[in-house]
Amino acid sequence: MQSGVLVIIPAFHEAESLPALLPRIAAALPDADVLVIDDGSRDSTSAVARAGGARVARHPINLGYGAAIQTGYRYATRHGYRAVLQIDADGQHDPASLGDLLRTLDEGWDLVLGSRFLSGARSYRAPWVRRLGMRFFGAVSSAVLGRRITDPTTGFQALGASLVRYYAEGRFFPPDYPDADVLIRVGKAGFRVTEIPVTMYEKDGPSMHSGLRPIYYVMKMVLSILLVLTLSPPARLREKG
């Protein structure tokens, strides 16, 4: 009998970080199944993940972070998991916080965000452009959700089955980076969202917010949020009970 909990790890060229990460996840949640979504890596990410005891869903081509986690949601929906925990493969997220995320989810929330910025959270300092964006879009999401959201871009999350299905089936789910716009949509659809403090470490390597990306990011987010706000609430896919 499985726990009904699936940990999904989107991974692109993470053969070096996975061997350290997978045992820590197994230690934190021994009963959970682990699915690594290899987003078309050209290194040995898939083999390393399998060797570490994880199941591997491998995209034959690189699709993007959002598409990778959506593959995880689709897998979870097909297999009837009651909860999905989502953690990045690069070691930025501390698996020790997985238990807290799951416990909070079990208190009756649909989405629990692991925040770097809530009091109690440690060890993370983002580049200023990213910080500014997160601050602004966090404020917009907080206003719409009626609840303070400090870290709308976090990839460290716990999701209940009905939200997982909503994401798995939604044409709105972006293939690149789900962000405050998705959060706002989720809030408008009536899902219950909360945040808890988690431990996060600064990422090494190139940021996704370098070059012209910040300009594209801000434009996309503004447009997307405006569109989401003008839409009528999307059909709720929640299950009874």
Place this chain on the structure above:
Amino acid sequence: MTLEARLFVAGLGIALLVVILRALRTHRLRYEYSLLWILLGAGLIVLAALQPTADAIARWVGIDYPPAFYLLLCLFVILLLLFHLSLKLSVLGDQMKDLAQQIAIITAESGSAAPEVGRSSKPGTGDGPATAPVGGEPA
């Protein structure tokens, strides 16, 4: 516009239509993509045939120099074509994403390695056989 110029424009329109129809006949172009192109070719022929009327329309919309009006019309049709292609690209991108996700899920369920697109013959890429137990769904 002189008679020669009108014949030249009509000739361009006819040549465009011939190219489109040949591509359709040989199934190198789908019908759904051909309609806007046919509209463009036919538009050139109509413009050549009814040039005085087109000139009158140009002045009616407030453009004193009719060739500028023709260029504007052509530009509009071309932008329409580009937008049509962007729509099709978005659909194709979504379909490709769905397919790749489906392949990934099926391979995860079967425990086999997904095909490596464009490099299937390259050995030693790290995708060996499954070494960990796969399967076992939650009840």
